Amino acid sequence: MAMQNIILSKSNKHIKGTVNLTGSKSECNRALIIEALSNGKVKVDNVSDSADSVLLAGILRKNQESRVKDQEVLAGGSDHGPSTIDHGLQTVDIGPAGTAMRFLTAYYAIQDDEVILTGSQRMKERPIGVLVDALTELGAHIGFEEQEGYPPIRLKGGFEQLSRQISIKGNISSQYITALLLIAARLPLGLELHIEGELTSRPYVEMTLAMLQTAGIRHTWTDNVIAIANQDFATTSLYIEPDWSAASYWYAIAALADEAEIFLTGLTAYSLQGDSVITEIMANFGITSQFKDGGVHLLKEAKPLSRKVFDMKECPDLAQTVIVVCAALGHEATFTGLETLKIKETDRVLALQTELAKMGVKLIEKGQVYKLDCSEKFIPERMFINTYHDHRMAMAFAPLALIVPQLEFENGPVVDKSYPAFWDDLEKQGFIVEEVTI
Structure with a gap:
């Protein structure tokens, strides 16, 4: 199969213009599950x-349309007709979409169909x-089709809640926690989620709870326990901010x-997205952010770079960007x-180490601390970037132009995952x- 690579360059180091960004993938995927x-x-805008x-x-959408048709069939049937409709085994392929895998695992766990x-x-x-x-402990029926602990999985329906309280480690992917919180209000007994240890990517959990609250779902968060009772959603709309x-x-x-x-339209100083902290991080590099005219104006100013330690625990998706800069x-x-980077679309730590070596830079790992060694850095005339099927590898390295x-970027269309334009x-x-087809 032919692959489309991208060759990127720029004749000067000046940039001035306006960029219209797509809606946030993180917000949108949460909102779509809430809507369903x-x-x-709830409607998503x-x-x-x-x-x-x-x-x-x-x-x-396909799942909801199927359910509407089922309701119509059951409503129009005779008293002797079936009370449920068996669709048989369905296969849902989410490709490389990690968020969809986690969120749909929780969503289908409380549906009736076998998937x-x-x-x-x-x-x-x-x-x-x-x-x-965690879902099995709550009452879901889920099995692994191939390797234990990894997709593909079989969700068998027939959810009957066995417990209200579950515990989950806080240093794992926040998407596991979000997946559970998204379905909590639909659980007959609600959910009391105990987070063990320090919570990684806390802003993503806070985003989930804020969106649920907008949709009418109340919660309490006391110490390390998040509780959501069984309750109905409110009639409302969720607007997706730019990404x-x-x-x-x-x-x-x-x-x-x-x-x-650079003017980025639609962004505000008050965002649910944890990655808005990029304004603070990039201030260290002389980039000021002025929120006006319905967006944010970026301006480069001369400033000595002094910050030596960057903690990416609450914004791991920014790690590649900041490390490359x-x-x-x-x-x-x-x-x-950077602990969660190794289980993303690729092992992002290894990918960074491999690609940065092409310009003589080392990313040295010592336990949970990573240090850049630029002592042998050089600027090549041409550099080939492997993307490892990871959209953020392509976009994080693009500023090097x-x-x-x-x-030259392997597999240019990989950016479609989050930023098609x-x-x-x-x-x-x-x-x-x-664009080059190889």
């Missing part, structure tokens, strides 16, 4: 055009046993430019909070983008 669970009471969100929306939930080869290597164990994760790449571009004035500037920073004369937006801002 609300039985029509400004749905993200990211491939993951489009895929999830299609799966949920096999599967995905790409990489998805079959990403653990899901912690979530399956702060996507915005981070424009901050990185501004940081590596000699001169930068530091490497490009030769800033030997230290990073913590302001430093390296020519970059990425290459087009770069081209609009003066980058030269060439």
